[in-house]
């Protein structure tokens with residue numbers, strides 16, 4: 269049986285990818301951010317997951333305003349990256365696992381989550397930057413990927429509760445896969461940030477800290493926020509918290525925190541990192 273060995277949430281700010289490309293990880297600005305990651309890299313090196321389910325939000329590279337699925341899932345043998353600006357290099361493709369993807373799709377659609385299935389999917393910084401943070405040496409990344417993209421771009425967005433429930437269904441889908449595979453669920457985005465308008469640069473540290481706590485102890489409390497309340501508390505792009513809720517839904521009721529880190533600001537964002545596993 270496949271099983272979820274852990275869940276990771278991390279911010280995906282493009283400036284991080286640009287800093288990695290420049291080799292600036294040890295600069296004064298970047299050191300306090302990058303120092304949060306080695307414990308999670310070590311855990312991955314030790315755990316060696318076979319599959320990484322990447323729950324992220326496309327920012328306009330693969331989907332645009334003309335056609336924007338609420339939830340989309342990849343079923344390809346590989347996923348290409350492409351130039352999206354931000355000073356980011358275009359990175360080599362990521363391995364997929366069509367068989368595992370289709371198992372997830374069958375199970376999720378049966379569970380009444382009607383995702384858009386993509387046999388071709390470009391992956392943007394929300395997918396590539398977390399992988400660069402977690403596996404700085406790509407040759408050590410044995411996990412094949414399954415991208416699940418959540419609309420955070422064009423309102424109406426899926427509710428926090430719906431995203432948590434999607435995660436629960438992902439958990440059920442993994443548990444019903446017959447092969448003995450180790451699966452890590454990686455959610456990207458957040459925490460508080462707003463990139464445009466009068467509140468550009470808005471960060472809410474107290475709210476971020478509450479989210480990092482409640483995500484572990486009382487995730488259902490976070491599912492009670494509406495999207496508009498999340499925008500108010502976390503900024504218009506802070507709604508990326510909904511991916512974190514999907515990851516949490518995929519884990520069991522009780523989880524143990526293995527590592528956490530929070531640093532502000534990174535670019536315009538409160539940057540958070542969490543590594544959780546199911547409680548024994």
Ligand code: DHB
Nearest residue numbers: 280281282534535536537
């Ligand atoms: C920033 C953060 C994001 O989540 C993103 O997608 C783009 C930019 C930022 O803080 O610069």
Ligand code: FE
Nearest residue numbers: 394457505508
């Ligand atoms: Fe983003």
